[in-house]
Amino acid sequence: MHTQRCDGNKPACGRCLANGRPDDCEYAVGGEVTRSRLLEENVALLEARIRELENPNETTPSVRLHDPRRQDAPAAGSSRGAAPIAPNTQILVPGIPQLASPGSYAAPAQQEAQTLVQTFMAHASQLGLFMNPTRFMRAASLPRGAPGCLDDALMNAVYLWGSRLSSSNTLRGRETYFSANAVQAAAAGCALTPQPNGPVSNNVLYSAQTSVLLANYFLSAGRFLEGKYHWLAAVALVTGSKLHQLDIVALVGARMDPISIGERVHAFWTVFALDKAWSAAMNGPPSICQRGRAGILVTTPWPLATEAYEQGTILPSRGYNYSIHDFVRGAPIDESADDFSRLAIHAKAAALYESALYVSSQYRHDMPNRSEFLAQFTALDTHIEGFHRLLAGIRNRGPDDTRELLTSRTLVCVAAIQLHSAFAAQQSTSRQKSLGVAIAAARALDLVDLNQYRHLDSVVAMLWGTVSRALLEEIRRLIQSAAPVRQEDVARITTSLDRVMGAMSSLAYNSPLMATQLSEIQQARASLN
Template sequence: MAAPLERGKACSRCRRRKMRCDGQRPACNQCVRAERAEDCEYLDGPGPTQNQILEGEIARLETRIANITAGQAPLTLYDPYAAWNEAQRTARQPNPNDPSRTLVQHFVRHATEFGFFLDIHRFLDRVFTQSPSRSQSMGILLKVIYLLGAKFSNNAQMLAQEQTYLTRALQGLPTALPEDPRSAIYVMQAEVLLANYFFNANRQLEGVYHTNAAVSIAMASRLHTIRSSGRSRSGDSSTYRLPPPADALEEGERINGFWTVFTLDRCWAIASGSTPAFTDDEATGTQIDTPWPMDLSMYRSRPMPNDFRTKNTVKSFIAGADGDANMRSQSLLAIHAKAAILYESATRLASRYNPSSQASYLSLDNRIERFKQALPRIDQFDPMRADVIREALLTHTLAHCATIQLHTPLVQDRVTANSRTFQAAHAAIANLNLWHLNNAPILYCMNPFNGILWASVARVISQGIATGRRLRATGAAGSSQGTPDERTLQSDMERVVAVMSQNATFSPLMNTQVGSLRSARS
């Protein structure tokens, strides 16, 4: 029989539950048998534990929110992960026996860029500091977070466990939804993260599968009609009918969750050559009436009035009914969703272009240009917020690629200096050059759709180079005067390839795109 454990040496979970602990590390047998190894934490190490650090930072966040609500602090651009970033800077060396907190820390740094729409502090508070029991849906989401934490860590030991984390995350998904309907939002969040994980891994079929799963949950939960002013269709029912939100923040999570899934669906439907799953058809009850998303902090400080209602959100935007005024005050998620709408609309219209559709073509072209002109410039964002810069850069590039998609049928492979496709591609690269001068790490792109967009930009530049050479080879001197300077084109191409290569080690999708570009150039 093993000698009894010295007093005070039991892990914190066994202490709370008054269980006999064997003191094994990194996790005791009690926690392992209960499948709670990630919660096995010993309090006899130097300095505060990760739980204590987290509790302190949550308290600090609550104080800050109270100050903002009382009007005692300026409403500047909100960093939802400031508390965690501060904890990582000021806390002592993490406990090597507590890998779960380390994985969460790695995940938090890039969470929003990979589609995390929940309030991170509320979620982690529920996971780590409240009831020792957690819902199955919450546990599955946490497993996905561990998976991405390992992916983001760039640590060989953690990366070696990536497949193990993936297997654990996928095993629980089929049985995750029959519990409390309120937990459906956690499963939808897990599906979004997994979709981006697979897209980034260049496993498009699996990415589309998890995107469609997220769309199904959003539609079944009727997240597309939050605060709708329209009447519900008779006989309408929801598989995961959500109870009313507990507070303004929970409603905000649902709104932001819907638009995150919507944007994911719109963009990757184009990349995979499929039709978006969100149909936005009032006749079938799939119309999109949900209001545009806000920063999560705004739902607490400036909640929507009880009688606030919206209708035909996407259709009104395409028609220009809601305008583009005050876009700088809108959330980056809202601007990103709008750019995705224009990108998908341009691709769909261009795929069936013919002279009879000229009016629709010009109308959408004007809509895209007005949107691009209203976008906040990249240099208007805080240069210290690399995550914000990357999100803004993605949105600008998405808008420029909407122009490329729309005009490609007209330009085909003859790209001149006056071609709208070249002008859009060159403008996208100008944004890259602007920030490369001062802060190259900002260009470390996390959202996997960057790989699709930059490949599209690079193809236009490559077509411009080929056009100029072809005209010069045939002696068409007069015609070649309209081609862009080849040195400019080569510089643009090198910039795009350099950015994509910089991200290729993290993103197999980006690596594949770079390989295709290099093969085409050679």
């Protein structure tokens, strides 16, 4: 019997769409690795690394981390392409610079280190810090090798971001050095040996935190391969250590303190948001998926504000049984500014963005289940609109909250643009919806004074690029229209575009990706004249 081959369309092939099973599309084209296999590879390798961190006194060989997308020949007697190697052997990560002396470490002077850490902490909420800030600062201030101090990989990741965002040319000049140190230490797994009486799983948190910081750094630099390597490492660490299925009651029974519980909850949701937002920005499927056979069940409760855990609260006051699966499906929930959590709204906004990519990518002119698609489309459109309205109504927040509101509102606006992209070229309703949310994204900039900040979440560069292109497309349509055009309509769109491009310009100095996106928008705008 003839078997129809996959046509390679993403995120679901034509065959799976025709059979009404887009969620189950797992076919690998050419040398590619399917989403589930890629995650399995990362999880298997990093679970072994987690066991090493949890049991430092065992004399098992170290695990060799590799890029699972490479099609290396499997080791004899093994189904995996990674073989164990002796401890302390230098580990090479594909495409990432290495230092000549992997064991060497030249820490910055004390005053330099303090400046770098302070610069990092000023922007930590947008860089992916999920550890408790007070404990983190205390651990960062300890001498290297002291009980409870941060490991070399994490400290260098902090120094790396501190140098990137520093106003000192001297410290900025050390960025490459800190980058190489952080990457090599992370790849080699140079984690701090836990103290016998301490929570040894903190080493896993350190590794995951390092991976998140490095992922955001390389993505912000426009170095997507390296960024995705660290992002997938973070995904594999949190899922491999079951942080997506935390049993909070059991942790309380084991006498884990609320702040430590909060760090583990925040670790998962930070990686979840990173995975959802960037997979959508790069037009690909997420690793932490809620659909089809590759779906991952998430039972970890929504993250609370850091202050809530510090005050002893460990569970939401309401909606504990309200999961990410319920949210994505659009199930109603009573949200309130009283339960405001920066990370919760970010994770929800990122999930909507990824869902919009998935739904819009399913559309085909000749699709057999058109009515089912339209119902799904309408439900998600209503959900996105309602969530954006909720975010727009939150007022009188502190600087970090306001900055996160801008990021989350922009995610939601771009989710709407992405969802309507399937129809915007042919239907005026979708075109007007895309234009309206693009203008709303520009208007959200009124929330913050970007002169006070040097950085926003790395994905914002991609989001503003999408917003700008939506505005440019409408300007182009008006210019080419045979019908009379009202100048106030053009001015409204142009003003919004100026606002977004001005914001991109103010942040481009510290984000090569932002600079690249801005340059592309400038060229596209110049071509209109």
